[in-house]
Amino acid sequence: MADPDADYVCSLDEKSLKVAKEELCEDPDERLSQVKQLRAWIETQPHLKCKTDTIFLLNFLRRYRFSQLETRKMLDYFLTILTEMPEWFRDLDPLEPHIEKAYWTGHLVPLPQRDDKGRRVVLMRPGVIDPNTKEFTGMHVSKDNNCIFGVLQGEEMTQVNGMIFVIDYTGMTTKHMSFYGMDQARKMSKFMDKFPGRFKEMHYYNTGSVFEAVMGVMKPFLSQKIKDRMIMHGNNLESLYKKIPLHLLPEEYLPDDYTGPNAGSVKTILEDFRKRMIEPKFRNGLIEGSTEYGYVDERLRPKVEEVQATFRKLNVD
DSSP: OOOTTTTOOOOOOHHHHHHHHHHHOOOTTTHHHHHHHHHHHHTTOTTEEOOOOHHHHHHHHHHTTTOHHHHHHHHHHHHHHHHHOHHHHSSOOTTSHHHHHHHTTTSEEEOSSOOTTSOEEEEEOGGGSOTTOSSOOHHHHHHHHHHHHHHHTTOHHHHHHOEEEEEEOTTOOHHHHHHHOHHHHHHHHHHHTTSSSOEEEEEEESOOHHHHHHHHHHGGGSOHHHHHTEEEOTTOHHHHHTTSOGGGSOGGGSOTTOOSOOOOOHHHHHHHHHHHHTSHHHHHHHHHHTTTSSEEOGGGOOOHHHHHHHHHHHTOO
16 A cells, blocks of 8 residues: 655744754654554544545644643644534635635635745735625635635645734724625634634734724633734724735735835735635645545444544554
8 A cells, every 4th residue: 555645844944944853843753654644543533534645644743742632632623624614614615715715805815925934814805805705605705715815735844834914904994894704703702713823923903992892702612822922003004014024925015115025915825825715736636625525424423432442453643
């Protein structure tokens, strides 16, 4: 039988390898043996319909600092959440017409350059969407989010160094709250804490009464760690610039007198990322991961005594 990890080549740079070792307990000599151990456990769990490729499993191992026991518990929990929210996580295809139309609004923009800590910078603009649109729904926006994050979390640099968010509330109204649905906000807060990614900072810009209403719904469900990483900038871009270097931002967010390097226009950024997302490697991975995999079948979940027997057999930590 072919080794499923045979083609894996670590893409981390030296700085990120150091972060992986010091913060995530990653040992390059043991990395693939840890992947194989996790994969072997998944194969004994008939209820888990889960991808088992190297990069996918590394994402979870890194998120839970290579603790097999914690990774297994949270992988099961994560897949359970996906099963409970099919309107967000099933049938992800960036070429599905409604999802594609949501993408081109620029509500979620993965900026092309990393910061000096190797972190992905992601611009979120929920207010750019017309809440009266008939071309797509809040569900399609969520599916588009998950297509984009599915690609980003396949990046080893992102798995290790994490992401920082610039969340621009410009244009947000009470109509947007109805469009997205406050129940969706509650679900999002539940999902954020279990997402297999490292949310390092969340910078909020141009917040107002709508933001306060959304946070009123979400905050009770957010972990203290997430709350501590939320940074408010009011309507002051100068405050944001102190945290996010100008060269990382799109043209639309720069001072008029700035002439230095930048990320380009939002339109150009979207066009470039789109080319990557619809490549067969990424698109097929998204489709497969949200149709054949990415859920639990509770009818097949092992009984407690069967789980205990499996753990003894695998000799987990």
